Amino acid sequence: MNKISKAVVSRLPRYYRYLDELRQQKVERISSKELSKLMNVTASQIRQDLNNFGGFGQQGYGYNVQYLYDEIGKLLGLDVPHKMVIVGAGNLGQAIANYGNFKNRGFEIIALFDKNPELIGKKTDGGEIMDIADLYDFVKENKVEIVALTLPKEPARKIAEKLVECGVTAFWNFAHTDLGFSENIIVENVHLSESLMKLTYRISENNIKE
Amino acid sequence: MNKISKAVVSRLPRYYRYLDELRQQKVERISSKELSKLMNVTASQIRQDLNNFGGFGQQGYGYNVQYLYDEIGKLLGLDVPHKMVIVGAGNLGQAIANYGNFKNRGFEIIALFDKNPELIGKKTDGGEIMDIADLYDFVKENKVEIVALTLPKEPARKIAEKLVECGVTAFWNFAHTDLGFSENIIVENVHLSESLMKLTYRISENNIKE
Numbered sequence: 001m002n003k004i005s006k007a008v009v010s011r012l013p014r015y016y017r018y019l020d021e022l023r024q025q026k027v028e029r030i031s032s033k034e035l036s037k038l039m040n041v042t043a044s045q046i047r048q049d050l051n052n053f054g055g056f057g058q059q060g061y062g063y064n065v066q067y068l069y070d071e072i073g074k075l076l077g078l079d080v081p082h083k084m085v086i087v088g089a090g091n092l093g094q095a096i097a098n099y100g101n102f103k104n105r106g107f108e109i110i111a112l113f114d115k116n117p118e119l120i121g122k123k124t125d126g127g128e129i130m131d132i133a134d135l136y137d138f139v140k141e142n143k144v145e146i147v148a149l150t151l152p153k154e155p156a157r158k159i160a161e162k163l164v165e166c167g168v169t170a171f172w173n174f175a176h177t178d179l180g181f182s183e184n185i186i187v188e189n190v191h192l193s194e195s196l197m198k199l200t201y202r203i204s205e206n207n208i209k210e
Numbered sequence: 211m212n213k214i215s216k217a218v219v220s221r222l223p224r225y226y227r228y229l230d231e232l233r234q235q236k237v238e239r240i241s242s243k244e245l246s247k248l249m250n251v252t253a254s255q256i257r258q259d260l261n262n263f264g265g266f267g268q269q270g271y272g273y274n275v276q277y278l279y280d281e282i283g284k285l286l287g288l289d290v291p292h293k294m295v296i297v298g299a300g301n302l303g304q305a306i307a308n309y310g311n312f313k314n315r316g317f318e319i320i321a322l323f324d325k326n327p328e329l330i331g332k333k334t335d336g337g338e339i340m341d342i343a344d345l346y347d348f349v350k351e352n353k354v355e356i357v358a359l360t361l362p363k364e365p366a367r368k369i370a371e372k373l374v375e376c377g378v379t380a381f382w383n384f385a386h387t388d389l390g391f392s393e394n395i396i397v398e399n400v401h402l403s404e405s406l407m408k409l410t411y412r413i414s415e416n417n418i419k420e
Contacts, residue, residue, distance in 0.1 A: 009411050013404035017386070040390070076407045077414030091305035098301060101386065101403055106410075146409065170413055172406060176227070176311065180250070186416065188409035190402065193311055194223035196382060197286045199356065199398035200316075201219050203380055204287030206396065 008049050012072055014039065015049070019069040031062035078106045083144050084172075087159060088151030089114035089122070089129040092174060096148060097126030110142060135159075139166045146170045153177035218259050222282055224249065225259070229279040241272035288316045293354050294382075297369060298361030299324035299332070299339040302384060306358060307336030320352060345369075349376045356380045363387035 018039055022030060036043035050056050053075060056068050073079055086093045089112040096102070097109050109126030113135045122129045130138065139147070147168050149156045156175030163171075170186040173179055179187050228249055232240060246253035260266050263285060266278050283289055296303045299322040306312070307319050319336030323345045332339045340348065349357070357378050359366045366385030373381075380396040383389055389397050 004415075009408060012411065013401070013407040016407065017401075017404070040388075075411065075414070077410035078407065080414075082410055082413070091301045091308060095301035095305055096402070099402070102406065105403065105407075107406065145413070169416075170409055172409055178250075184416075186409060186412045188405055188412070190400070190405050191223070191227075192306070192309070192400065193315065194227070195398055195400050196312065196317065197223040197226065197288065197315075198219060199380055199382055199396060200287035200292055201222065201285065202396045202398070203292070203355070204285070204290075205214075206379075206394075 004052050008052055011041075011049055012076055015046075016069065016072045016076060016078075019065055019072065022065045023069050027065050029062045029064050035063070073105075081106050081108050082146055083142060084109050084146040084148060085135075085139065085142075085144050086112040086126060086148045086150060087114075087132070087135065087163075088112075088149060088174075089116070089119045089124075090150065093148070093150040094124055096150065097124040100125065107146075110144070111138060113138075136162060136166050139163060139168060144168060146172060148172040148174065150174045214262050218262055221251075221259055222286055225256075226279065226282045226286060226288075229275055229282065232275045233279050237275050239272045239274050245273070283315075291316050291318050292356055293352060294319050294356040294358060295345075295349065295352075295354050296322040296336060296358045296360060297324075297342070297345065297373075298322075298359065298384075299326070299329045299334075300360065303358070303360040304334055306360065307334040310335065317356075320354070321348060323348075342369075346372060346376050349373060349378060354378060356382060358382040358384070360384045 018035070032043040032046045036046055039046075053071070056063055056071055084107055086097055086109060093112055093114070097112055102109065111127040112124060112129045113132045114120060114129055115132045119129045120131050138144070145168070147160070147163055147170070149160060149171055151159070153175045156173070157177060157179060160171055160179050164181065164185055169184070171179060171188070173187050173189045174192070176191060176193065178189070181187060228245070242253040242256045246256050249256070263281070266273055266281055294317055296307055296319060303322055303324070307322055312319065321337040322334060322339045323342045324330060324339055325342045329339045330341050348354070355378070357370070357373055357380070359370060359381055361369070363385045366383070367387060367389060370381055370389050374391065374395055379394070381389060381398070383397050383399045384402070386401060386403065388399070391397060
């Protein structure tokens with residue numbers, strides 16, 4: 001498979017979401033034109049994006065919804081289970097643990113970790129909140145693949161480095177810092193305040209126009 | 211001001227974050243080369259990005275950290291206060307309400323709303339959790355500018371449409387759906403499961419390479 005551009009990859013989950021909805025509505029096939037209307041992108045972008053992966057569609061027939069959904073799911077790595085733990089069991093960590101949709105998509109959240117004794121022992125949909133002192137042994141024993149970091153930036157970096165030594169190769173990072181690993185460690189950042197700043201940028205841009 | 215590309219805008223908050231750290235470390239000026247090392251981007255990208263806004267730097271002198279920080283803050287609309295409410299006071303809504311950094315950056319979270327009677331009346335750093343029945347009057351009376359939607363997709367769309375009628379022009383949308391407004395309503399999406407899928411895409415891409 002050729003290296004696919006970041007922009008294309010970033011659009012795949014949205015295709016997947018729309019196809020999931022169509023599938024649930026029992027829609028069997030859809031043309032790129034119909035899909036483009038629904039998703040508010042051009043039909044040619046859809047065709048180009050999907051052509052990166054070999055097409056999936058048939059001229060004059062459109063896409064088979066279930067098939068395309070499954071294939072994009074495979075591309076997104078959702079056909080294999082992913083073991084995940086959450087480090088930081090505050091509101092954000094618990095929100096992620098209790099979000100049912102992840103389980104449906106092959107994400108197995110098996111534990112949360114925190115240093116706060118008031119939280120340790122509490123049950124969530126993603127398993128029990130455990131003492132952070134037990135994190136490294138747990139990760140090694142259970143061959144955890146993904147760690148979600150929902151904790152302040154100061155401890156996040158240090159903990160992430162130790163986790164890499166324990167075999168973790170992928171981080172879903174909510175801490176307000178870049179982890180700064182080399183390329184073989186995968187980091188997907190969710191910087192909430194940066195997203196909010198993009199919103200206010202657009203607000204002030206609109207105000208200038210007026 | 212010319213229309214700035216989305217890619218440039220999406221990089222501004224990261225510049226802002228690094229400049230904030232430098233400022234806190236009492237660094238007074240920095241060259242694009244030093245900044246590029248720190249941020250792991252090319253110096254020419256930094257210069258190009260900032261040239262969109264008139265430059266800010268002086269040849270052979272570098273950037274004045276505090277000045278650049280302030281100017282980017284203005285571009286991001288952070289020099290004026292923004293009134294925000296949160297609709298959906300579950301774990302995610304409360305996580306946002308209690309996140310202190312927003313307040314430092316001009317975001318004034320003044321209330322949360324939920325339909326769950328067990329939550330109504332609870333205090334958070336972003337004000338009290340109120341009955342969702344009072345949302346629309348509250349928004350009108352308090353001239354709320356931004357609404358964060360941290361609730362399931364089914365109610366989110368309907369509530370957002372009513373809020374637009376009440377004068378809301380900007381949404382920070384965590385619901386797993388596109389709101390589908392026309393261009394004069396600003397929507398910044400945070401689709402957490404899509405971010406997680408980008409992560410697993412990169413995991414399976416790495417597995418194929420090996």
